[in-house]
Amino acid sequence: MMGYNIVFIGAGNLGVHLAKALYDSGNHIAQVFSRTGNSACYLADQVNAIYTTDTASVVDADIYIIAVKDSVYHELLPHIDFNNKLLVHCSGSIALSVLKDHSSNYGVLYPLQTFSKDRKLEFRKIPVFVEANNLENEDVLKELANGISDHVLHLESDKRLFLHISAVFACNFVNHFYTLAAEILKSKEIPFHVLLPLIEETAAKVESMAPHMAQTGPAVRYDENIIKKHEKALRESGNYEYLYHIVSKSIYNYYQNED
């Protein structure tokens, strides 16, 4: 691979990890744009790039990668000139077609992972889903993605939306439940780390078992005494009773329907 000239639009959690991976795999990061100067500077520094906070100063490149919060696409894109080059976004839930008014060459490169700036990640293990407006552009994206990941797959926008939703359940909602567990423990002065072997094993189990086969606990057994005892305890401590109730019911319903 010769390496492409890439401009990064966005320097958040995803932008940082993706730009570094692309830089490390032999591409040239021509410029980093972010509305936040600090973020732009931080990332530019790590990938040997220049940076700007001004949409009018975005430079020419082979590929423009949009890695911003989904809600700012519409404010940002009309103000940048992409020179009709390959314009790529990285969002799970935004259709390929939103880019068509901004360039005649466009695509999606969606790495399925939770990105926090300071975490080291093995990018090659991350599945990357690509889609483009024509085969030629899709080949460019595949080449780019193969440079950073061992798991590059084609996926259309409507399926990618559901992939993203599944990731919200399996990651964002899961992490929130870790957070609530931590809060509950904190209220009783029990350190969070006692849960780590359980969290690790819960995640490890589904590598070799279907998740519905790995389910344990009071809700799947429908141990009503325990469920009511937990709801009462949460009610008295003033938190999370309703969430507990709703998720327990969802578990119960799932296995009822299965029989």
Add this chain to the structure above:
Amino acid sequence: MMGYNIVFIGAGNLGVHLAKALYDSGNHIAQVFSRTGNSACYLADQVNAIYTTDTASVVDADIYIIAVKDSVYHELLPHIDFNNKLLVHCSGSIALSVLKDHSSNYGVLYPLQTFSKDRKLEFRKIPVFVEANNLENEDVLKELANGISDHVLHLESDKRLFLHISAVFACNFVNHFYTLAAEILKSKEIPFHVLLPLIEETAAKVESMAPHMAQTGPAVRYDENIIKKHEKALRESGNYEYLYHIVSKSIYNYYQNED
């Protein structure tokens, strides 16, 4: 350690793992009782014990370990003669005091893990929480627990209840969300294994970051477009919209309150 004579009451997921660990650490499993003959036989075979399905045939021992579904305690315990020996249960959410009518020596040994019969587990990494009706019995339980785990801690019943609740969030509810994620993917013919690197990283992050610092995704960013798009997609596919809504709201509220 000389090793104790132990009778196991219950041969489910927890019973199997705990009996094996105690057997492997030099105790003698005198007998396995289960109301299900197959389960009793299966476990007895692995720990070189006899088995019975008859409460009247339970033999004498140093320690009786109750590892049954919480809801069957009350049906089962009055029918077994524990010879006033050390009577121990393994439940997160049952108070120590429920045993006091069945023996004058009693305690709790609660291993915090998700147990599925066919999983290999490193028992030494599992935190084990103990409590007993007096110091002498607690010393016996600590000795027993130290034989199988590197993380033995004293914890009282009222705190253990909240520990169990936190485990329901961090394990049972988490696994249910893996299950729903798998269902969502299946409906779009996407294989579940694409989520595994994400699941692994989500769990790994909280080993070095507080979970509330690790939160990512549309709800914490309050990316309303995406949240509404996900809810609409789930509504149209007929599933999980309400759960998505409630958990997203819980995430949003959590970070609102934090500011």
